[in-house]
Amino acid sequence: xxxxxQWPLWEVFVRSKNGLSHKHSGSLHAPDAEMALKNARDxxxxxxxxxxxxxxxxxxxxxxxxDEKEVLFAPSDDKVYRHPTFYEIPDExxxx
Amino acid sequence: xxxxVDLEARFLAYVAAENKVEPKHWMPDAYRKTLVRQISxxxxxxxxxxxxxxxxxxxxxxxxxxxxxxxxxxxxxxxxLYLYSAAETLGTSRDQMIDDLHAGKAKYSSIFNYPxxxxxxxxxxxxxxxxxxxxxQVMLCRTSYGPYSRxxxxxxxxxxxxxxxxxxxxxxxxxxxxxxxxxxxxxxxRWWWPSLMxxxxxxxxxxxxxxxxxxxxxxxxxxxxxQEFIDKTVPQAEFIGLSIPDPDLKWNExxxxxxxxxxxxxxxxxxxxxxxxxxxERLEARRKAHAEGAWVxxxxxxxxxxxxxxxxxxxxxxxKSHAA
Amino acid sequence: MKWDxxxxxxxxxxxxxxxxxxxxxxxxxxxxxxxxxxxxxxLSNLALDLVGVARQYYQLAAKRIGGGCTEDHLAYWRSDxxxxxxxxxxxxxxxxxxxxxxxxxxxxxxxxxxxxxxHSTDTELAAIARKALKEATYHAQHSADWVVRLGDGxxxxxxxxxxxxxxNFPFVEELFTPAxxxxxxxxxxxxxxxxxxxxxxxxxxxxxxxxxxxxxxxIAHKLLRGKSGIHSESLGFLLAEMQSLPRAYPDAxx
Numbered sequence: 001x002x003x004x005x006q007w008p009l010w011e012v013f014v015r016s017k018n019g020l021s022h023k024h025s026g027s028l029h030a031p032d033a034e035m036a037l038k039n040a041r042d043x044x045x046x047x048x049x050x051x052x053x054x055x056x057x058x059x060x061x062x063x064x065x066x067d068e069k070e071v072l073f074a075p076s077d078d079k080v081y082r083h084p085t086f087y088e089i090p091d092e093x094x095x096x
Numbered sequence: 097x098x099x100x101v102d103l104e105a106r107f108l109a110y111v112a113a114e115n116k117v118e119p120k121h122w123m124p125d126a127y128r129k130t131l132v133r134q135i136s137x138x139x140x141x142x143x144x145x146x147x148x149x150x151x152x153x154x155x156x157x158x159x160x161x162x163x164x165x166x167x168x169x170x171x172x173x174x175x176x177l178y179l180y181s182a183a184e185t186l187g188t189s190r191d192q193m194i195d196d197l198h199a200g201k202a203k204y205s206s207i208f209n210y211p212x213x214x215x216x217x218x219x220x221x222x223x224x225x226x227x228x229x230x231x232x233q234v235m236l237c238r239t240s241y242g243p244y245s246r247x248x249x250x251x252x253x254x255x256x257x258x259x260x261x262x263x264x265x266x267x268x269x270x271x272x273x274x275x276x277x278x279x280x281x282x283x284x285x286r287w288w289w290p291s292l293m294x295x296x297x298x299x300x301x302x303x304x305x306x307x308x309x310x311x312x313x314x315x316x317x318x319x320x321x322x323q324e325f326i327d328k329t330v331p332q333a334e335f336i337g338l339s340i341p342d343p344d345l346k347w348n349e350x351x352x353x354x355x356x357x358x359x360x361x362x363x364x365x366x367x368x369x370x371x372x373x374x375x376x377e378r379l380e381a382r383r384k385a386h387a388e389g390a391w392v393x394x395x396x397x398x399x400x401x402x403x404x405x406x407x408x409x410x411x412x413x414x415x416k417s418h419a420a
Numbered sequence: 421m422k423w424d425x426x427x428x429x430x431x432x433x434x435x436x437x438x439x440x441x442x443x444x445x446x447x448x449x450x451x452x453x454x455x456x457x458x459x460x461x462x463l464s465n466l467a468l469d470l471v472g473v474a475r476q477y478y479q480l481a482a483k484r485i486g487g488g489c490t491e492d493h494l495a496y497w498r499s500d501x502x503x504x505x506x507x508x509x510x511x512x513x514x515x516x517x518x519x520x521x522x523x524x525x526x527x528x529x530x531x532x533x534x535x536x537x538x539h540s541t542d543t544e545l546a547a548i549a550r551k552a553l554k555e556a557t558y559h560a561q562h563s564a565d566w567v568v569r570l571g572d573g574x575x576x577x578x579x580x581x582x583x584x585x586x587x588n589f590p591f592v593e594e595l596f597t598p599a600x601x602x603x604x605x606x607x608x609x610x611x612x613x614x615x616x617x618x619x620x621x622x623x624x625x626x627x628x629x630x631x632x633x634x635x636x637x638x639i640a641h642k643l644l645r646g647k648s649g650i651h652s653e654s655l656g657f658l659l660a661e662m663q664s665l666p667r668a669y670p671d672a673x674x
Contacts, residue, residue: 005393006191007456009184026247027181028458029190031396031569032403038562039458042465043174063120143457150452154445157665157674158492159475162448163468169451170464177457215665215674273672381453389455391580392516395573402572 009058010036012044014051022054030055111312116242119185127311130304131241132186133202134313136193139179140204144197144378146172148212149221157215164261165218171258175251182243198383206364207294209372216269216276216283222262224284224291224329230255231325232295240312263332270336277337284333285341292356293364295322326354423489429542430481431504432605434494435647436537436545437477438505441495442655443526444470445662446513455516462562466523469555476548492674496666500655504601507646508591510655514584517577520566521584522591527560528624529595529617536612545610564628571632578634585629586637593641596621599648 007029013022025044030036036055045051104124110117117123146169153169156162180190196202207225212218233255236248269280296318299305308314316324326345333340344357366372425434447467454460478491508526513519534556537549570581596618598606605611629636646652666674 005390005397006189007393007397009181009190026178026250027184028177029456030458031393032400034565035396035458038565039462042462043177043458046170046174046461046465065120146452153448153451154661155665157496159441159471159478159495161674163471163475166448166451166464166468166471170461170468173452173457173461173464177461180457268674273669275669276672385453385455389459389516391574391576392455392459392570395577396569398573398577399569 007031010040010055011058011061012036012040013054013056014040014044015053016051019051022052027058108310111240114238114312115240116245117240118242126307127313128186130308130311130313131244132183132188134308135179135183135186135244136188136196137203137205139176139183139193140197140202141208142172142176142179144204144382145208145225146176147378147381148208148210148374149218151212152215152218155215156218161265164257168222168258168261171254175254178247178250179244182241182247185243194386198379198386200370200379203368205294206367206372207290208378209367209375210287210290211373213286214279214283216266216279217287219262219265219269219280220283220287222258222260223266223332224262224287225294226255226258226262227329228291228294228325230259231321231328235315235321238312238315266338267336270338280336281338284338288341289359289363290367292322292326292359293361295319295325297361297364323353326356330354423485423487423493425481425485425494425498425502427484428601428604428608429610430484431601432610433477433481433484433545434498434502435504435601437474437481437494438503439509439526439530440470440474440477442503442505442658443509443523444468444474445658446509446511447519447523449513450519463519466559466562469552469559473548473552473555476552480544480548492666496663500651500659501649503651503655503659504647504649505651505655506591506594507642507644507652507655508588508594510646510652510658511588511591512654514587515580516566517570517580517584518587520563520570521581521588523559524563524567524628525588525592525625526595527556527563528621528628530556531560532617532620533612533614536617537610540611541609567628567634568632571629571634581632582634585634586639589637589639590642591644594644594646599645601647 008031009027010030011027012025014025015022025040028036028039028043030039033055037053040053040055041051045053103122107122107124107127117127149165149172150169153162153166156165180193183193184190193202197204207228212221230252233248233252237245237252239245239248266280266284269276271277296302298319299317302318305314305317309317330340330345342357344355346355348355367375370376425431444467447463447470450463451460451467454463474495475491478494482489482491482494506526508522511518511522514522531553534549534553538546538553540546540549567581567585570577572578596615598614602611602614606613626636644650644652646655666672
C-alpha cells in the first residue's frame with residue numbers, strides 16, 4: 001500500500017522538435033499530471049526546446065503480450081507489471 | 097506450461113542469441129533478483145555520487161566552471177532517475193529501493209566514500225571516476241535486459257562531456273601555476289587506486305560473475321575492464337605531465353598492455369564494509385534529504401487528492417452552479 | 421578591484437547580474453539535497469538558467485569596462501559592498517517552503533522587470549532580457565505551483581508556507597523602491613520605473629496566494645539598501661565561500 005508521501009509512476013513520451021511521433025523516454029514519479037508534465041520537461045528534455053510531451057500514469061498502460069514464437073512467456077495477463085507492488089490491496093485484507 | 101528447467105535452458109539460449117529481455121517476459125527468479133540488485137546499486141551510486149561533486153559547486157572558481165559542474169551533477173541525478181525507472185519495471189518500487197539504501201541494506205559504488213578535498217578533485221573525479229564508469233557503461237549498453245540497456249544508451253550519450261570536463265580541469269591545472277600543478281598531482285595520487293578498485297576484485301573472487309556473464313548481464317570481466325581503463329588513461333596522464341602513483345607501472349610490449357602494481361584490496365573491503373572516510377556522511381546526507389522532504393512529498397500528494405476530489409464533485413453536479 | 425565599475429550602464433548590468441548570480445547560487449545549494457529526485461533536477465535547472473543569464477549580464481558589463489575585464493573578475497573580485505542585488509535573493513534557503521516563497525516573490529517581479537527590459541533603449545541589454553524572459557516565465561510558474569501545493573496541501577505544509585511567506589514578505593518592498601542604480605536606468609530608458617510594477621505584482625501574487633488558501637502577510641517592510649551595496653549579514657558569508665578559491669590563488673587562472 002502506498003504511504004502518503006509516495007508519488008505514483010508516470011510514463012513519459014517525447015516528440016522532438018521536427019520529430020514525427022512521440023517516443024517513450026522513460027518514467028518518473030509525480031503527484032499529479034501537471035507536475036508530471038513539468039518534471040518530464042526538466043528530466044527528459046533538458047537539452048532541447050520545441051518538444052511535445054505526453055505523460056500517462058503507468059497503471060493506465062495496457063501492453064500486448066510478447067509474441068509466442070519469439071520469446072518465452074508464462075500464461076498471459078494484460079498487466080504490464082505482474083508484481084504485488086502494482087496491485088491495490090484494501091487495508092482490511094492486511095499484509096499480503 | 098513448460099517445466100522450469102526447459103524454460104531456463106530456453107532463456108539461456110535466447111539471451112545467448114543476443115535477444116533483449118523485456119519486462120513482460122518470463123525470466124529466472126535469480127536473473128530478476130540479480131538485475132534488481134545491480135540496477136538499483138547503479139542508481140544509488142549515481143545519487144550518492146552527486147554529493148562529493150556538489151560539495152564544490154558553491155566554490156567553483158569561475159562562472160563557466162560553476163555551470164558545467166552544476167550541469168554534470170544534475171545529469172547524475174537524472175541518470176539515477178533513469179536507472180530507478182528501469183529497476184521499477186522488474187517489480188520493485190523507488191521507495192523500496194531508497195529505503196534499502198538508507199537502511200544500509202543496499203550498496204553503492206564505494207568510490208563515493210572518499211572526500212573531495214580540493215578543486216583538483218573535481219578534475220580527478222571527472223577524469224578517472226567517470227572514465228572508469230564509462231568503461232563499464234559502454235559495455236552495459238549491450239546488456240540483455242532491455243530497459244537497462246536503453247537507460248545505459250541514454251546515459252552514455254549524456255556522459256561524454258563528463259569525462260572531458262574532468263580532464264580539462266586537470267589539464268588546466270597541470271599547465272598552471274606551481275601550486276595548481278601540485279594540486280592536480282595530489283588529486284591524482286589520492287584518486288588513482290580507488291578508481292582501479294571501482295572495477296571490483298578479480299572475477300575468480302566473485303561467485304556471481306560467471307552467472308552474470310552467461311545471462312549477458314555482464315559482458316566483460318572486471319580484470320578486462322580494469323586493464324582497458326589503465327591502458328587508456330596512462331597516456332592521458334603523460335600528455336599533461338602528471339605521474340601515475342604506481343612505481344610498478346610499465347608498458348609490456350609482449351602483452352600489449354601496461355603491467356601495474358598490486359591493488360591493496362584491504363582498503364577496498366574496509367570501505368565497502370562502511371569504514372571509508374565518508375560513508376557515514378554520505379548516507380546521513382541522503383537520509384536527511386529524504387526525511388526532510390517527506391512533508392513536501394506528502395503535501396503534493398494531498399493537494400493532488402484534493403484536486404481530484406474537486407474535479408469529481410464538479411463533474412457530478414454541473415447544474416448546481418445555476419442555482420442562486 | 422582595479423576596474424572602474426562606476427559607469428551607470430555597468431552598474432545597472434551588475435545589479436541585474438548580481439540578482440541572478442546570488443539567487444542561482446542559493447538554488448545550487450539544494451543540489452543533492454532536494455525533497456525528491458525530480459525536484460532536485462528542477463531546482464538545478466533554475467540555478468543553471470540564473471547563473472547563465474548572470475554570465476550574459478557580466479560579459480556585457482566586462483566588455484563595456486574594457487581593459488581585459490572578464491565576467492569572473494566581476495563575480496569573484498568585488499566585495500559585498502559592491503554587489504547590487506536585492507537583499508531578498510541573498511537570504512538563506514531555509515526549508516523548501518522558504519526557498520519557494522523567496523523564489524515566488526522574486527520570480528513574479530522578475531517577469532515584470534524582464535517584460536519591460538525587452539524594450540530597453542540599451543539594445544544589447546534588451547536582447548539578453550528577451551531570452552531570459554522565457555526562462556523566468558517558466559520559473560514563475562514553477563514557484564507559484566509550489567506555493568499553491570504547499571499552502572493547500574497538508575496542515576504541516578500550510579503552516580510552513582504561512583511562516584515562509586511571513587519571513588520573506590518584509591524583503592519585498594525593496595523590489596519596488598528605486599535606488600540610484602534603477603533610478604538612473606529609468607531616466608536613460610534602459611529599464612522600468614520599479615515602483616510602477618508593484619500594483620501588477622500585488623495582483624498576480626495575491627491571486628496565487630488566494631489559490632493556495634493563504635493570505636498575504638500584513639507585516640512591516642524592512643529598511644533595505646542592497647541595491648546600494650548595503651546588504652544583510654548573509655551576503656558576506658555567501659561571497660566568502662563563492663569567491664574563496666580565486667582569492668586564495670590570485671596568480672592563477674581557473
